[in-house]
Amino acid sequence: MNKGQLIDAIAAEAKITKAAATRALDAFITTTSKSLKKGDKVTLVGFGTFSVTKRAARTGRNPQTGKEIKIASRKVAKFKPGAELSHRVR
Numbered sequence: 556m557n558k559g560q561l562i563d564a565i566a567a568e569a570k571i572t573k574a575a576a577t578r579a580l581d582a583f584i585t586t587t588s589k590s591l592k593k594g595d596k597v598t599l600v601g602f603g604t605f606s607v608t609k610r611a612a613r614t615g616r617n618p619q620t621g622k623e624i625k626i627a628s629r630k631v632a633k634f635k636p637g638a639e640l641s642h643r644v645r
Contacts, residue, residue: 601638612628
């Protein structure tokens with residue numbers, strides 16, 4: 556499902572216009588991104604938790620040459636599904 560299909564599904568489920576669904580989805584993405592950038596967690600009970608973890612620096616290999624390269628540490632977004640979501644997917 557892509558963003559357009561998700562907007563259509565939200566609009567149909569909530570019985571709102573596509574424009575309102577687009578604004579709501581964009582607001583969710585923006586707010587979640589800002590919270591994660593600050594280092595906060597975003598928890599939606601039953602759905603899951605968005606958080607940020609730090610990936611350590613490591614040594615990798617260039618697949619074309621086989622030469623070792625250094626990969627810097629960085630922050631990455633992580634999602635852990637909640638119990639209800641996990642149950643529904645099974």
